[in-house]
Amino acid sequence: MSAAAAGPEVSAPVTTPCRSFHALVILPLLVVALGAVLVGAGVWGVVHSLERERAEIVQAKEADAANLARAFEESIRQTVRRLDQALIHLRAEYAAAPDAFLVRAKDWQRSLYADLAFQVGVIGPDGRLRFSNLGVVPSPIDLNDREHFAVHRRSGEDALFISRPILGRMSGKWSIQFTRRIVQPDGSFGGVMVLSVNPADLTSFYGPAELGRQGSVMLVGTANRAVLARASAIPSDAAGVGRTLVDRPYLDPAGPANTIHYLASEVDDVVRIVAARRLRDYPLLAIVGLGWEELMAPYEERRRDVLTATAAAGGAGMAAILLIAWLIRMQIAQHRRLVEAQRQIADSEERWRLALEAVGDGVWDWNAATGEVFFSRGWKSMLGYGEDELANRLEEWETRVHPEDWAAAQADVRRHLDGTTPVYANEHRVRCKDGAYKWILDRGIVVRRGPDGKALRMVGTHTDITRRRQSEEALRGKTVELERSNAELEAFAYVASHDLRQPLRTINSYLALLQKDLDGTLEEETAEYIRFARDGAQRMDRLIVDLLEYSRVGRKTRPFALCAAAGIFATVRDNLSEAIAEASATLSIAEELPVLWGDENELERLFQNLIGNAVKYRVAGRPPEIRVAAAAEAEGWRFTVQDNGIGIAPEHFERIFGIFQRLHGRSEYDGTGIGLAVCKKIVEHHKGRIWVDSEPERGSTFHVLLPLPKADAP
Structure with missing residues (x-):
């Protein structure tokens, strides 16, 4: 690459003043306007996403409050029932003694x-306290003015x-009287039996761990609107016990x-999210309140951070856009x-070279016949050399190429000189003046050949790509680390899921033994609790099994x-025969089925899940009709799998393939919401696609596109 032959003539384009003015003004304005629209769209998208996230958080916190209130209501109901008993x-x-x-x-x-009341007392028909378990009544205590006596007397x-x-x-204590x-043997009023309960005992069901620092729990009488008991982690001058509530919407009897x-x-x-249950x-009303400010604090902090970052990014974006427009x-x-300038020196090859250097790359011009090379100022300065520190000889480049890269660079040059490749391009390291190496993208093209086709002149550029290569190396390292981390995470999830099943089996076994030993001696409600506990343990075990199946797809x-689809569907029909018979279902499978390329076990699970869902999600009173067909397409x-079941609304077409996504309650259809997620993972493992067409109450059609077997498949 050396002494350059005369360069090509460069004709100067004709540019009218009017056209130059329009380009100088309108184009930057268009760039600014487009950039402003893009920044505005980005800000709107961030704000919209934050609002959607807020709505989801509020919905989740409302559900948390409702669940806490439900448990508190049940606890109070059981406590009051025990007190009444x-x-x-x-x-x-x-009455007996x-x-x-x-x-x-x-x-x-x-x-x-002992866990219910601290005092047992009896009030005589004259309104005086007969006795109390707290001690001997020192003198007749008149309780005629007490509401709990007057109510029973009248x-x-x-x-x-x-x-x-x-x-x-x-007792000298604040208490609620139950x-x-x-009744006397003759049916007349014989006094009142009293159990005195500490209000704090009724609200000790939850602590700060469940309610948070701003949460509260309260028991209110619906008849008198009085606060019977209240607990909160926030200290206040008055706990609120005994207060009569007004204008509280949950007290509306209608x-x-x-x-x-x-x-x-x-x-x-x-301010709280208040869940009230009658x-x-x-x-009585069982009320649980969760502090609004405390619940939303993480979201508000994130919102501030996101908006701050968005504002900064938007400002930086607009600044960059203005800079680009200015540039x-x-x-x-x-x-x-x-x-x-080109008009003035259109016949000057040196001006052409200066124009190329304006883009920031080094320029070289090689006379293949003499071996002389013109190295531009940018080419030399890229390696740390001054204008007069390198000779115009090809050896200046050859001696600086890294020994490990020399053979590949020389081979690429030779292929282009021979006409095998349209351009020469090679990435290699070149030694700088300080002894360090830079990565260079070296590109060139033959601009003149002799009558025999031999290259006579070749011009090209040097581009410093050191930072890009360093970034690529860093990215490769991060990719390797990420793959290792994902493998460790998969192994951990698999082992943890196995370990979770053992305590569940133990819980279920002991509950079964307890149910068997106490059969016939338990109250119906207690027996129902045990059934609920066993059902929950069994559902958890099933969920873990489904998660294990999900984690195995593509890994185990x-x-x-090659596997025959006919054999796969025959196995699926056998596995589902009991469910098909029980539902009086009709399963029609196409006679002409192809040979597939994949894992036979995974494909069996795929189609068994789809056909099993078609049997399960059926319309009451309508026998399921399921049809399986296969057709060849360009992609595979x-x-x-078509059915006449309950169908799916269009807005759920994507959602149903997510893990734990259920459209119906367990009382309607059992399951864990993992089946279709497993189907999607199996299809993606086979490099295919899965989607659904459906109409509510009319049925669904699931489409599975699987690639054709490899041409060299055994």
Whole structure:
């Protein structure tokens, strides 16, 4: 690459002043306008995404509050029921042996009812406290003014009464009185049986770990609108116990039994998501509140960070756009000046070389006949040399190419000189003046050949690609590390899932033994609880099994081989024969089926899941009709599994292939929501595609496109 032959003539383009002015003004403005639109669209997309994320978080927190309220309601209902049963028992014992009742009541309070009430008392028909398990009544205590006595005296009904929190005259403690009427043998009013309950005991079901720092739990009487018990991690001058609530929407007797509200507390003014549930059989409301500010704090912090980053990115983007527009304007102006200069020196090859150097690459011009090379100023400065520090000889390049790259570079040059390749291009390292090496993209083309086709002149450029090569090396390292991390994560998930099944089996086994041993002795509700626990353990075990199956797809697999689709569907029909018979289903499979390339076990699971879903998700009273067909297409074999089942709404077509995505409750159709996710993973492992066409109540058609077998498949 040496002394250059005369370069080609460069004719200067003709540019009118009007056209130059329009390009100088309009093009930068268009760039700025387009950039502003793009930045605005990006900001709108970020804000829209944040709003959607907020709606999802609010929905999830409402569900959390509702679930906490449901559990609290059940706990209160069970506690009140036990208190009522205790009152009935104590009243019967008192009627049977009044003289021995005090001693026996103390024993029962310490044993049977220690977790329910701290005081057992009896009020006589005259309104005076007969006795209390807390000690000997020092003097007759008149309780005629107490609401729980007056209610029973004037009402002839034998019903449980729950009082407001009051300060006990015997105990000196704030308590809620759970009472029942005592009836004399002749049917007349014989007094009141009392169980005194500490309000704090009723709200100790949840602690700060479940409710958070701003959460609260409250029990309210629906008849008197009084706060019977309340607990919160936020300290306040008054806990709110005994307060009468006003203008609380959940107290509306005409409203639904279970509600969600956003309210500021009357006690501490904290805004909360309030879930209220009306107790069945009792005039009580179980209320759980989750602090709004605390719940939304992570989202608000993220929102601030995202908006700040978006604003910074938008500002940087607009700044970059303005810079680009300015550079375009400068480039246009520079182009005008360059054109003007080219007009003046159109016959000068040196000017042509200077124009090439303006793009930032080094330029070389090689006279193949003499071996002389012209190295531009940029070519030399790229390697750290001055204008006069390198001779115009080919050896200046040859001696600086890295020894490991020399053979490949020389071979690429030779192929282009021979006419094998249209251009010469090679990436190699070149030694700089300081002894370090730079990666260079060396490109060139023969611009003149002799009558015999031999190359006479070749020109080209040097581009510094050191940073790009370093980035590529770093990216390759990160890719290797990511693959290793993914492999470790898969192994961990697989082992952890196996280990999870053992305690579930133990739980289910012991629950089965407990159910068997206590069969016939349990209350229906308790037996139902055990059935629920066993059902939950079995569902969890099934979920783990499905997760293991999902994790095995593409990992625990055999080498791909040819497998007959007819045999696959025969196996699937055998595996599903019991379910097909039970549903009175009709399964029609095409007679002409192809040979596929893949893992036979995975393909069996794929079509068994699809046909099994067609049997399961059927319309009540309509026998399932399932048709399987196969057709050859340019991309491969397309299988269709068509049914007349319940169908799928179009907005769920993509969602159903996600893991844990269920469109129906377990009471309607069982399952874990993993089946179609496994199908999608199997199809993608086979380099295929899966999609669905469906119409609600009309049925669904699942399409599976699998590639054709390899031409060299054995």
